[in-house]
Amino acid sequence: xxxxxxxxxxxxxxxxxxxxxxxxxxxxxxxxxxxxxxxxxxxxxxxxxxxxxxxxxxxxxxxxxxxxxxxxxxxxxxxxxxxxxxxxxxxxxxxxxxxxxxxxxxxxxxxxxxxxxxxxxxxxxxxxxxxxxxxx
Numbered sequence: 001x002x003x004x005x006x007x008x009x010x011x012x013x014x015x016x017x018x019x020x021x022x023x024x025x026x027x028x029x030x031x032x033x034x035x036x037x038x039x040x041x042x043x044x045x046x047x048x049x050x051x052x053x054x055x056x057x058x059x060x061x062x063x064x065x066x067x068x069x070x071x072x073x074x075x076x077x078x079x080x081x082x083x084x085x086x087x088x089x090x091x092x093x094x095x096x097x098x099x100x101x102x103x104x105x106x107x108x109x110x111x112x113x114x115x116x117x118x119x120x121x122x123x124x125x126x127x128x129x130x131x132x133x134x135x136x
Contacts (some may be wrong), residue, residue, distance in 0.1 A: 002132040003054070005032050005096070007046075012036050012086035012110060014046045018098060018136075020126055028126055031072040033085045033097045040073060043093040048073045052133045054079075058123065064124045068096070068133060081120050086110040098123060 005016040016032035038045035057067045066079040082088035082091035098120055099113030
């Protein structure tokens with residue numbers, strides 16, 4: 001089983017179509033939201049395209065998350081509950097926000113990750129403890 005994120009790079013944020021697949025079977029389709037591409041700079045850029053080893057973790061605040069490892073020149077990259085990558089409020093510092101769909105939740109003119117908690121709960125149910133993430 002693996003996760004695939006196919007990206008669309010925008011000037012202020014990065015939208016993604018997120019798929020969980022097993023062999024040739026698509027098991028799940030969600031969305032992802034990240035910061036804009038800013039040359040892989042820590043805390044202000046999405047991570048580079050590539051293949052990453054992932055594992056389920058629990059954050060210090062008790063929330064479930066997915067640790068994305070082996071990211072060149074970066075550490076502590078997570079997929080976690082978050083809604084905003086641009087605009088009035090930003091929840092991300094280089095991490096990935098899953099969601100059920102895109103929406104401008106807070107009316108600031110930027111696309112947000114809607115129902116991120118629900119999306120993360122589904123991912124925690126369906127994914128094994130360790131898997132690969134392919135970002136294209």
